[in-house]
Amino acid sequence: xxxxxxxDWAGRALADVLGRAAATRTETGDRFPLYADPGTGRWTTxxxxxxxxxxxxxxxxxxxxxxxxxxxxxAAAACTARLAxxxxxxxxxxxxxxxxxxxxxxxxxxARALRTxxxxxxxxxLDPELGLVPWGSAFGGPRxxxxxxxxxxxxxxxxxxxxxxxxxxxxxxxxxxxxCLGAGGRTAPAWEFDPRAGxxxxxxxxxxxxxxxxxxxxxxxxxxxxxxxxxAAPGRLEAAAERLADGWTRPCTPLVPPADxxxxxxxxxxxxxAIAAVALLxxxxxxxxxxxxxxxxxxxxxxxxxxxEHLTRGMLLDGCYDAGKGIAVRxxxxxxxxxxxxxxxxxxGLADVREI
Numbered sequence: 001x002x003x004x005x006x007x008d009w010a011g012r013a014l015a016d017v018l019g020r021a022a023a024t025r026t027e028t029g030d031r032f033p034l035y036a037d038p039g040t041g042r043w044t045t046x047x048x049x050x051x052x053x054x055x056x057x058x059x060x061x062x063x064x065x066x067x068x069x070x071x072x073x074x075a076a077a078a079c080t081a082r083l084a085x086x087x088x089x090x091x092x093x094x095x096x097x098x099x100x101x102x103x104x105x106x107x108x109x110x111a112r113a114l115r116t117x118x119x120x121x122x123x124x125x126l127d128p129e130l131g132l133v134p135w136g137s138a139f140g141g142p143r144x145x146x147x148x149x150x151x152x153x154x155x156x157x158x159x160x161x162x163x164x165x166x167x168x169x170x171x172x173x174x175x176x177x178x179x180c181l182g183a184g185g186r187t188a189p190a191w192e193f194d195p196r197a198g199x200x201x202x203x204x205x206x207x208x209x210x211x212x213x214x215x216x217x218x219x220x221x222x223x224x225x226x227x228x229x230x231x232a233a234p235g236r237l238e239a240a241a242e243r244l245a246d247g248w249t250r251p252c253t254p255l256v257p258p259a260d261x262x263x264x265x266x267x268x269x270x271x272x273x274a275i276a277a278v279a280l281l282x283x284x285x286x287x288x289x290x291x292x293x294x295x296x297x298x299x300x301x302x303x304x305x306x307x308x309e310h311l312t313r314g315m316l317l318d319g320c321y322d323a324g325k326g327i328a329v330r331x332x333x334x335x336x337x338x339x340x341x342x343x344x345x346x347x348x349g350l351a352d353v354r355e356i
Contacts, residue, residue, distance in 0.1 A: 095154025
């Protein structure tokens, strides 16, 4: 019996996902893909990229790295430049947009300058009383929220601002851990601050949201690779990583979770699985990580399941944008494609997750 190595199946799948990115670029032009219909493959797009624009730019940078083609690199650089308006936007998702949209742009001076500007703006947005960068008003709703999807990317972006930024990144992360990490690694995804009553749980996204624990695990993994951030409380970060990782690695845990754990027969969320796989690969690469083999094995198992059962013509299907509102519940999601591609790139040696 001939056993396939990760480089065999992962390399073919990565080529398919990045080939799909080229087709998406042709279809969408200067607009940003958000989610695609599972039947037709047609994308719903946005003009400015919303909170997902950095993942599209990051996917294009992965394609440029894969092909080595100057035209692919130019397309990625142009996409990243279109993210500049988000530097001053009032949103903690600037971390998702401006970290992932620039970090893969090795050697690109425009992306490096944009990341530097974004790090400074994020640091200026830190609320010293709350100890974090608030969720913000850019997408409507209450401004003074702490949400788990405002932590990944933001930790790395703040830390790029030097020692002061590293201290801000640690504060931002630990305040979210204070609020969002519950017993047994269960995640409370969002909290609202009331000046009179303090912090109280917010109803959206709901508890049991699959991406909640994945995003928080990714943020902790990011911090563990940044000594200036981790030194604030290394023991706590290690314990948080173990608690969150346990939710993705314990026996009988599905490789691809339901979008809402309260609806086990409801839609799956392949994007949550892809995020978690990258986070586990990051944790496995932390020096001295005791569970590194188990994390790496589980990450590869998740990625292989995504490729084997949910990838069609380079489209990662069965992603769920919003289960509660019934929006794009079995679709291709641009961030799902990005994290799948990043995980595959790590397995094949195209990218080093420790640096991303």
